Amino acid sequence: MMFLDLLFSNSHLATMARFGIEGVHYTTDSAGKMAFTPANSDPTARRYISWFGGNWGNLLIAKAPEEMSGPDNITMTKIKEFNDSAVTSLYFGMILNTVPIANEIAACTNVVQEYEKNLHNGWANSEAEVDRLIDEFIAKLKANGGSLMARRQYNCWYKGRPFGPCERR
Numbered sequence: 633m634m635f636l637d638l639l640f641s642n643s644h645l646a647t648m649a650r651f652g653i654e655g656v657h658y659t660t661d662s663a664g665k666m667a668f669t670p671a672n673s674d675p676t677a678r679r680y681i682s683w684f685g686g687n688w689g690n691l692l693i694a695k696a697p698e699e700m701s702g703p704d705n706i707t708m709t710k711i712k713e714f715n716d717s718a719v720t721s722l723y724f725g726m727i728l729n730t731v732p733i734a735n736e737i738a739a740c741t742n743v744v745q746e747y748e749k750n751l752h753n754g755w756a757n758s759e760a761e762v763d764r765l766i767d768e769f770i771a772k773l774k775a776n777g778g779s780l781m782a783r784r785q786y787n788c789w790y791k792g793r794p795f796g797p798c799e800r801r
Contacts, residue, residue, distance in 0.1 A: 639689035646694035650682050657681075658697065666697045726789050728782055736777035743772045 638645050647666075651658050657672050657679065672678045692712055701707045730737060747769040749755060756762040773779065 643693045643695065646689045649689055650694050666695050668697060726786060728785060733781040736781040739776035740773055740778045743769065743776055
């Protein structure tokens with residue numbers, strides 16, 4: 633866990649994880665600009681590079697060569713602007729407790745399995761049959777609590793109540 637924390641907070645490690653070892657895979661000049669070493673200069677045959685590394689670490693703290701980050705690091709500036717303007721989901725922070733709705737989940741899973749082959753694989757014989765199957769599918773999901781099972785917990789959580797199983801109705 634400490635290593636992951638460093639990937640998100642340590643610029644040197646974030647840069648090394650993406651571009652390798654300074655002096656071997658890249659160099660930094662006196663102005664702080666990064667460039668690939670001669671062994672890594674051919675874009676089609678680079679020995680070490682994982683530019684975005686989107687699954688790990690903080691890209692915004694890593695240094696990058698101008699050929700990748702653009703003049704004056706414009707790519708990183710635009711990514712930061714995009715991230716800062718992102719809309720946070722109303723569901724952010726909610727953790728669904730499946731215990732009080734286990735029966736509904738099982739019932740809805742059975743409904744999905746019942747209709748999955750016909751709807752997913754397009755096995756209906758006509759557009760009218762597709763419409764009929766979809767209407768049946770939705771009705772069965774609703775009948776088994778499909779439209780309410782998570783909504784009750786969300787409503788309790790959103791109203792600021794301590795998170796936990798809401799009363800079943």
